[in-house]
Amino acid sequence: MSGKWRGWVVPLVLVSAAEFAMHGVQSYALAAPSAAASAFAELAADGTLWRATFETLGSALAGVVLGGGLGLVLGLWLGLSRTVADAASLSVELLRPIPSVAMIPIALLAFGFGWRLEIAIIAFACLWPMLVLTKSAVAQVEPRLFEVAQVLRLTPMSSVLKLIIPAALPRIFVAFRLCVGVALVVAVTVEIAANPQGLGYSMILAQQTLHPENLFAMLAWTGLLGWSIGAGLLSLQRRLFAHYGGLQ
Amino acid sequence: MRWIKGIAVVAALLCLWQAMAASGFVSRVFLPSPIAASQALLNGLTHGNLGLLTLNTIEHMTYGWLLACLIGIGLGSLIGISSTLRAWLMPTLEVLRPLPASSMVPVFIGLFGFTPNMVLAVIAFGSLWPVLLATIHGFASIEPRLNEVGRMLRLSRAAFIWKIGLPNALPDALAGMRLALTVALILAIVGEMLTSQQGLGRAILFAARSFRSADLFAGVMLLGLIGLCCNALLAAVERRALSWQNHR
Amino acid sequence: MPAMLNIVQTASPPPLASFSGVALDFGARRVLNRLDLEIGHREVVCVIGPTGCGKTTLLRLLTGLLKPTEGMVMRNGEPVAGPAADVAIVFQDYARALLPWRTVAGNISLALEAGQVPRSERQQRIDVLLRKVGLSAHAEKYPGQLSGGMQQRVQIARALAQEPKLLLMDEPFGALDAMTRQGLQDEMLKLVIESGTSMLFITHDLDEAIYLGDRIVALRTGPKPDQSSVARVFDVNLPRPRDQLATREQPRFLELRRAAFSFIQEGGA
Numbered sequence: 001m002s003g004k005w006r007g008w009v010v011p012l013v014l015v016s017a018a019e020f021a022m023h024g025v026q027s028y029a030l031a032a033p034s035a036a037a038s039a040f041a042e043l044a045a046d047g048t049l050w051r052a053t054f055e056t057l058g059s060a061l062a063g064v065v066l067g068g069g070l071g072l073v074l075g076l077w078l079g080l081s082r083t084v085a086d087a088a089s090l091s092v093e094l095l096r097p098i099p100s101v102a103m104i105p106i107a108l109l110a111f112g113f114g115w116r117l118e119i120a121i122i123a124f125a126c127l128w129p130m131l132v133l134t135k136s137a138v139a140q141v142e143p144r145l146f147e148v149a150q151v152l153r154l155t156p157m158s159s160v161l162k163l164i165i166p167a168a169l170p171r172i173f174v175a176f177r178l179c180v181g182v183a184l185v186v187a188v189t190v191e192i193a194a195n196p197q198g199l200g201y202s203m204i205l206a207q208q209t210l211h212p213e214n215l216f217a218m219l220a221w222t223g224l225l226g227w228s229i230g231a232g233l234l235s236l237q238r239r240l241f242a243h244y245g246g247l248q
Numbered sequence: 249m250r251w252i253k254g255i256a257v258v259a260a261l262l263c264l265w266q267a268m269a270a271s272g273f274v275s276r277v278f279l280p281s282p283i284a285a286s287q288a289l290l291n292g293l294t295h296g297n298l299g300l301l302t303l304n305t306i307e308h309m310t311y312g313w314l315l316a317c318l319i320g321i322g323l324g325s326l327i328g329i330s331s332t333l334r335a336w337l338m339p340t341l342e343v344l345r346p347l348p349a350s351s352m353v354p355v356f357i358g359l360f361g362f363t364p365n366m367v368l369a370v371i372a373f374g375s376l377w378p379v380l381l382a383t384i385h386g387f388a389s390i391e392p393r394l395n396e397v398g399r400m401l402r403l404s405r406a407a408f409i410w411k412i413g414l415p416n417a418l419p420d421a422l423a424g425m426r427l428a429l430t431v432a433l434i435l436a437i438v439g440e441m442l443t444s445q446q447g448l449g450r451a452i453l454f455a456a457r458s459f460r461s462a463d464l465f466a467g468v469m470l471l472g473l474i475g476l477c478c479n480a481l482l483a484a485v486e487r488r489a490l491s492w493q494n495h496r
Numbered sequence: 497m498p499a500m501l502n503i504v505q506t507a508s509p510p511p512l513a514s515f516s517g518v519a520l521d522f523g524a525r526r527v528l529n530r531l532d533l534e535i536g537h538r539e540v541v542c543v544i545g546p547t548g549c550g551k552t553t554l555l556r557l558l559t560g561l562l563k564p565t566e567g568m569v570m571r572n573g574e575p576v577a578g579p580a581a582d583v584a585i586v587f588q589d590y591a592r593a594l595l596p597w598r599t600v601a602g603n604i605s606l607a608l609e610a611g612q613v614p615r616s617e618r619q620q621r622i623d624v625l626l627r628k629v630g631l632s633a634h635a636e637k638y639p640g641q642l643s644g645g646m647q648q649r650v651q652i653a654r655a656l657a658q659e660p661k662l663l664l665m666d667e668p669f670g671a672l673d674a675m676t677r678q679g680l681q682d683e684m685l686k687l688v689i690e691s692g693t694s695m696l697f698i699t700h701d702l703d704e705a706i707y708l709g710d711r712i713v714a715l716r717t718g719p720k721p722d723q724s725s726v727a728r729v730f731d732v733n734l735p736r737p738r739d740q741l742a743t744r745e746q747p748r749f750l751e752l753r754r755a756a757f758s759f760i761q762e763g764g765a
Contacts, residue, residue, distance in 0.1 A: 007339025029358030083253075090254030091261060097475030099434045101449075102468045104441070105456030109278035109464070181346060189350035193438045194453075200351065207354035215354050219347075226346035393592040400559060400579045401610035401658070411606065415597045492597045492638045 031213035040217035048202065049221065056191065056198035057225075059115060060183040063122025068179045071127045072172065075134025079168075080160065085135065092131065100125035100186050104194050114197070118190050125186040126179040133178070137171035138164060170241040177233045184226050199225075280462040288462035289469060298451075302470050305436055305447040308364075309474075312371025313432040317425055319372070320379025324421070327380075328387025329405075329413055338384070345381060349374025349431060350438055357442075367439030374435045375428035382424025386417025419490055426482045433475055448474075510573030512537050512662055512694050513558055518567035520553055527553050529719040531567070531726060535662070535694055540685075542697045542705035544756070545715035550725060551698045554715070555664050558696065559585055571662070581611060584655035585664040588671060590647040594639040600650050601626070601635040607657035625653040628687060645676035649683075656687065663688065665697045669704070678740055681708060685738060702760070706732060706752050707743060714759060728759060 015033045022032035031039075043049040078085040078092075100121055107120045145167055149159035165172075191200025199222050206214035262282050268274050269281035280288070292298030327333045353370050360366035390413060398408045440449030452467035511534040518531040527550040535541050543551050556562040557569045560578040569576045571583070584607075587593040594603050601622050608618045626632045629649040639647050648668060655663060665684075669677040685708060688695050699705050705712045709732050716727040734748055743749055 006335045010336055010340045011343075029355075086250045087253040087257045090251070091258050094258065094472070094476070097479055098468060098472035099430070099437055099475055101434050101437045101441075102452065102471040105452045105464055106278065106468065109456050109459070109461060184346070185348040185350070188348040189434070189438060192350045192353050193441050200348075203351060203354040204357075207358050212358060215358070219351055219355065222351050223344065223347040226348065227343050230346045391592045393587060393589060394595070396561060396585075396587075397593055399561060400583075400585050401607055402579050402581060403610050407610070411609070412595065415595065418597070490597075492640065 027212060028210045029212055031216045033216075035213040036216035036220065039211070039213035040221065043214060043217055049218075052197075052199045052202045052218070053221070053225070055115075056184070056187050056200065059118040059190075059198065060122060060180070060187040062115075062119045063187070064126050064176075064179050064183045066119065067123030067126030067183075068130045068176060070123070071130025071179075072134050074127075075131040076138060076160070076165070078131070079135040079138025080164070092128075096128045096132070101189060101193060104190060108194060113195055118187060118195050118198070121190050122183045122186050125182050129182060130175050130179050133175035134168070134172055137168040137175065140171065141167045170237075170244050173237050173241065177230070177237060180233060181226070181230060184229065188222060276461070277459055278461050280465055284462040285465035285469065288460075289466035292463065292466050298448075298466065298470065301446060301448050301451050301467075302474065304445075305433075305440065305449060305471070306474060308367060308371065308439065308445065308447060309429070309432045309436040309478075312368050312436065313375050313425075313429050315368070315372040316375040316428055316432070317379050320376050320424070320428070321383050321421055324380045324383025325387060325409055325413060325417070328384040328417065329409055331388075334384065334388060341381065341384075345377060349377070349435060353438065353442065362443040364443070364445055367436070367443055367445055370439055371432050371435045375432040378424040378427040378431065379421065380424075382420040382427075383417050386420030387413050389420075390416050419486075419493065422482070422486045422489065426479065426486070429478050429482060430475065433471070433478065437471065510570070511535060512539075512572065513696075514568075514570045515554075515557070516568050516570070518557065518564045518569060520550070520557065520562070521565045526719065526721075528557075528564075528725045529721070530724040532724065533713060533726065535696060538689075538692050538694060540688065540695045540697060540708055540710045541713060542699060542709035542711070543713045543715060544699060544702060544705050544760075545727070546717050546760070547700070549715040549717040551700075551715060552666055554725075555585075555666055555696060555698055558662070558664055559583060581658060582661040583664065584658040584660035584662075585666065586648070586651050586655050586668045588667040590644065590651050590671075591639070593651055594647060594654075596639055599636050599638055600631055600642070603639065603650050604653050604657050607654045611658060621657065625657055628656065629653045629683070643676075645672050645680060648672065648680065652680075652684070652687070656691070659691075660693055663693050663695045665695060667698050667700065670700065677704070682738075682740065684708070685736075689736065702753060702756050703744070706734070706749055706756070707738060707740075712752075712756065714756065730756060 019033050022030060022035075025032075040049070074088075078088055103121050103124050104117070107117045111117045111120060141164055145163050146159075149163050152159075154162065187198060188200040191198040192204055195201065199218055203215050203218045203222075206212070206218060265279075265282050269276060269279050269284075289298070327337055349370070352373055353366075356366045356369045356373075360369060394412050394416070398412055403411065436447065437449035439445060440447035441453050444450070448467050448471055452464050452471075455461070455464035455467060513535040515531045515533045518528060519526060520528040531554070533541075533554075543554060545551055553562065557564055558571070558576065560576045560580070560583075571580065595606065598606065604622050604625055605618055608621060613621065622635070623632070626635055629652055631646065631649055631653065634642060634646065639650060642650070652668075669680055672680070681704065684695075687693075695708075697705070697708055699708075711732060712730040713726055714728045714730070715725050716723070719725045730752055732748075732752065734743055734746060734752075
């Protein structure tokens with residue numbers, strides 16, 4: 001507890017060193033932290049920052065809902081039925097390794113630039129981890145619960161809704177957390193590689209218009225966003241599933 | 249039996265794809281028939297330069313990944329072995345972890361321009377994190393009893409790292425390396441899309457721009473194949489290197 | 497002052513290990529107090545006492561991994577500064593103390609590597625040690641493939657590979673079943689006597705302490721400021737070699753057992 005301050009030393013030293021090194025230096029590639037900070041204030045004031053953030057987070061969220069939702073349903077199905085899992089595993093193993101960014105040109109042909117392109121790629125990227133992790137979450141449900149369902153003579157539907165999903169929920173939430181992280185990374189990547197919107201594009205634009213201070217402001221903001229969303233979901237997970245015990 | 253079912257489902261999916269392409273329900277501009285795509289694949293490999301492009305992409309990916317593994321395991325061992333260094337550095341590393349690797353692309357473009365070195369730096373930087381963090385974790389999780397065994401046998405620090413630390417971190421480090429290879433492939437593709445570097449990433453983007461959907465799909469299939477093979481290869485290495493775990 | 501003491505002690509060689517006026521605090525709690533104890537050459541000393549009486553702490557003081565709050569811990573007349581090449585330890589939790597990624601032979605080799613034994617000699621010494629602990633047939637197996645008793649033999653072999661003058665055993669057989677335990681007790685006695693090693697053996701099993709030891713030291717929990725941690729010392733005086741059936745039926749064994757048992761019943765007063 002008393003050692004918490006140590007974590008702040010390294011970033012503070014790095015930032016001060018950068019400030020000192022960049023002092024009075026004219027660069028088109030790097031910027032002083034103070035310059036980035038004032039650029040950040042400007043970008044926030046004129047709304048550029050918020051629009052880009054909205055575009056990136058909106059696409060990420062839509063992608064998680066679409067891809068993660070489909071992955072959840074398929075994962076439950078595969079987890080509950082051995083036959084379905086056997087039949088589908090080869091297809092999943094063949095499709096899953098396709099790198100998400102390789103789908104960019106296909107989505108570009110189908111949708112053109114814009115929201116739909118980005119959402120489609122994010123959904124593709126989120127589908128697989130959600131599917132695989134949900135399937136294994138169901139597989140790891142205490143077998144005794146299936147016996148309980150039989151003894152209680154629950155219908156298949158209500159045993160899934162009342163026993164299986166609640167039992168697998170902590171692990172499914174972990175998968176969801178992972179998907180959100182993937183979605184953010186893929187969103188920024190798609191914006192950098194192709195799609196002219198969002199935080200990724202604004203970083204590329206800042207670099208190409210030789211405004212490194214804007215670039216570093218956006219970069220720090222992106223990092224902060226990613227970290228706080230991750231940390232927020234983690235603490236939510238701890239709060240929600242504290243009574244389950246055991247799971248990290 | 250499992251395999252027959254799996255193959256049957258893959259065949260059914262291919263038939264569905266063929267039917268969709270043939271019926272004109274989905275425009276042929278962005279959905280070629282599977283037959284056309286596989287013809288383009290065969291043609292590209294035998295008469296065209298698809299094989300060479302594949303090798304190019306694999307080369308970019310591998311160089312960046314190897315660099316990341318070397319730095320990640322070396323640095324991870326040094327940080328992981330010392331609880332003091334961990335206390336000073338881990339908070340910073342944890343905050344940087346969710347930063348999308350691709351968001352460093354504009355920074356590296358600013359520093360190196362649109363050069364092969366820029367792409368190498370991006371790939372190495374992006375795939376460094378999984379290896380570095382996993383190695384640190386592997387070192388941090390050394391059984392305290394083994395620390396005592398090391399001290400009782402009066403092992404030197406170097407001997408302790410080599411004989412106890414590294415083998416203990418190996419399962420984590422290998423898992424990190426596997427993840428890093430996936431990241432490296434994605435960043436290699438992004439790098440090729442952004443710069444004039446030869447490779448499949450650039451080829452599929454060009455195919456999309458000139459509406460050659462069959463060539464585009466052939467390229468995507470090859471990228472999926474690279475992902476599949478890399479994963480299988482590393483999984484095999486893991487099984488071999490960690491054979492002692494099977495007996496636990 | 498210490499120099500003069502040394503001169504006096506040269507008349508008779510110093511004991512292998514000794515505690516004089518040792519006290520140790522964990523935070524505000526005094527675990528060991530006013531502890532005086534000597535371990536002679538070729539002696540087997542067993543330490544018994546209730547949980548939390550500082551048995552393991554006593555043993556760790558001899559490794560040098562732990563420093564006393566007061567008093568002196570000496571080996572061969574020198575204060576213990578840290579782990580020594582000729583002091584080996586066998587932990588109770590064998591599963592954690594072995595390297596799961598090394599084979600049985602590899603685990604034994606670790607001690608030889610640490611002791612700078614040349615590569616060319618290692619294999620032969622490993623073979624000898626494997627034969628001593630009866631694991632020759634399992635040299636290439638991983639610890640995870642072995643039973644608890646066999647894993648503990650690996651740890652014993654690794655400790656013997658150090659060719660220790662003093663062997664520290666921290667409840668080594670506590671997690672094993674009764675049959676395995678008896679077998680290992682006999683093997684351990686044979687190995688220790690053969691090699692002329694001294695042994696400090698921590699246990700919570702009275703019979704085990706009597707069966708193995710030359711002396712039994714009973715510790716008390718929570719010693720008062722003016723009290724020593726050592727509640728009583730029993731001299732065993734049973735003939736060697738010992739035998740699981742015959743020794744345990746001797747009147748002296750039963751007498752000791754009764755004395756130690758009633759001592760513990762009375763709360764170690």
